[in-house]
Amino acid sequence: MASKLCANCRKAASTRCSACLGAPRYNEGAGVDIDTFYCSSSCQKAHWNQHKQICKSLRSRKQLARATSILKDIVYCIFRHATRFRYASAHISDSVLHLRKEPRGTPEQPNTDDKDTFQLFSMPSDTDPLAAEAALVNQRSMEAIFYLFLWARELLLPAVGELCVEIEEYWVSIQKPKFVVKYTLGPGHVAEPDICRHWLYKLKLNNGEVWAFDPTGAEYGDPEPLCPWQEFESRTSAEIVHMETFGSAFFGNEQGQEESSSYSFVYFHVEQQNFQRLLTDKFMKEIRTEYGGKINNLLKGSDEAFEESKMKFLNDWDHNVQRAIGNFYSEREQAQMDERTRMCVARYVPDPDDELAEAYGREDYAAAMPNWMAAVDRVMSIPLPPQS
Ligand SMILES: [Zn+2]
Numbered sequence: 001m002a003s004k005l006c007a008n009c010r011k012a013a014s015t016r017c018s019a020c021l022g023a024p025r026y027n028e029g030a031g032v033d034i035d036t037f038y039c040s041s042s043c044q045k046a047h048w049n050q051h052k053q054i055c056k057s058l059r060s061r062k063q064l065a066r067a068t069s070i071l072k073d074i075v076y077c078i079f080r081h082a083t084r085f086r087y088a089s090a091h092i093s094d095s096v097l098h099l100r101k102e103p104r105g106t107p108e109q110p111n112t113d114d115k116d117t118f119q120l121f122s123m124p125s126d127t128d129p130l131a132a133e134a135a136l137v138n139q140r141s142m143e144a145i146f147y148l149f150l151w152a153r154e155l156l157l158p159a160v161g162e163l164c165v166e167i168e169e170y171w172v173s174i175q176k177p178k179f180v181v182k183y184t185l186g187p188g189h190v191a192e193p194d195i196c197r198h199w200l201y202k203l204k205l206n207n208g209e210v211w212a213f214d215p216t217g218a219e220y221g222d223p224e225p226l227c228p229w230q231e232f233e234s235r236t237s238a239e240i241v242h243m244e245t246f247g248s249a250f251f252g253n254e255q256g257q258e259e260s261s262s263y264s265f266v267y268f269h270v271e272q273q274n275f276q277r278l279l280t281d282k283f284m285k286e287i288r289t290e291y292g293g294k295i296n297n298l299l300k301g302s303d304e305a306f307e308e309s310k311m312k313f314l315n316d317w318d319h320n321v322q323r324a325i326g327n328f329y330s331e332r333e334q335a336q337m338d339e340r341t342r343m344c345v346a347r348y349v350p351d352p353d354d355e356l357a358e359a360y361g362r363e364d365y366a367a368a369m370p371n372w373m374a375a376v377d378r379v380m381s382i383p384l385p386p387q388s
């Protein structure tokens with residue numbers, strides 16, 4: 001351990017300024033003294049005028065780290081309860097993440113009746129935590145952004161809006177993942193690894209720092225949700241595409257149009273929208289009431305106070321996700337979803353090769369679209385933070 005010197009008198013010191021303690025490192029060597037120690041409270045007081053500025057900047061950074069850790073946990077909580085994938089095992093060896101899917105039915109008699117909808121995420125308890133986390137979010141970056149987008153004005157902005165002067169969305173293709181992913185679908189079958197297509201946020205902090213917020217980086221070996229943008233750019237990606245508008249990943253842009261030209265994506269949208277609507281309309285209200293509509297209240301206070309309120313918030317959130325899933329499977333909700341799906345798919349501009357689309361009528365796709373857009377408009381109408 002390097003010797004710690006009092007920032008004021010340069011004597012040996014062991015007490016750290018607690019206000020900025022725990023701020024993550026940003027572009028090492030940029031002249032920011034992240035480790036500010038004092039030998040006594042009188043030295044700390046004497047040094048305050050010099051430390052004040054940097055302390056404030058580090059506190060912003062610390063608050064951002066707290067916010068992104070909560071946002072990541074919110075997304076993980078949803079995935080843990082509501083995922084389309086079930087894995088029998090996951091392990092990492094030689095920079096390869098091996099995911100083995102749980103079989104449905106038998107090879108002779110595959111269970112095709114199984115509805116491709118939300119199910120609990122299952123994973124053997126002895127799985128390496130990083131492998132479990134990677135499996136949990138594998139190929140879910142799109143959904144993570146989808147959820148965060150839908151709640152961006154409700155959760156992301158209240159959490160980081162005051163801290164950030166700019167929030168942008170990016171599409172990236174990960175060129176140097178810490179591990180590649182291979183699926184095993186059954187005995188003897190190993191799929192080729194996918195390219196890592198990925199969505200994430202670029203956050204410009206009020207102290208001038210620029211950060212990458214990547215809630216599902218664990219899928220390629222980066223479990224930390226926050227990384228200095230410069231570092232992220234240099235080590236992770238070859239191709240980085242700026243999405244036009246914050247919240248544009250799914251609607252009203254070329255990417256979204258292109259994506260929605262498939263039956264499964266239409267279905268996926270309807271399902272996600274229904275689940276999101278349930279969570280927002282029925283259960284978000286409780287979360288909002290409980291936390292005074294200000295998620296950023298959670299981010300204040302000592303480390304202990306923060307950990308305690310974060311734990312409580314996530315328990316409440318977890319509870320609400322489970323209740324929403326319970327509702328999601330209710331007969332009434334299923335009937336509504338079937339109806340919405342039927343309506344959306346009916347209006348779907350078909351790919352002649354898409355057999356599934358053929359099974360539905362397709363006149364009303366255009367009429368169904370406004371329903372989606374209305375939901376999006378409602379979320380989008382909550383104001384953005386002031387731009388400095
Ligand atoms: Zn001193």
Ligand SMILES: [Zn+2]
Nearest residue numbers: 017019020055
């Ligand atoms: Zn400080």
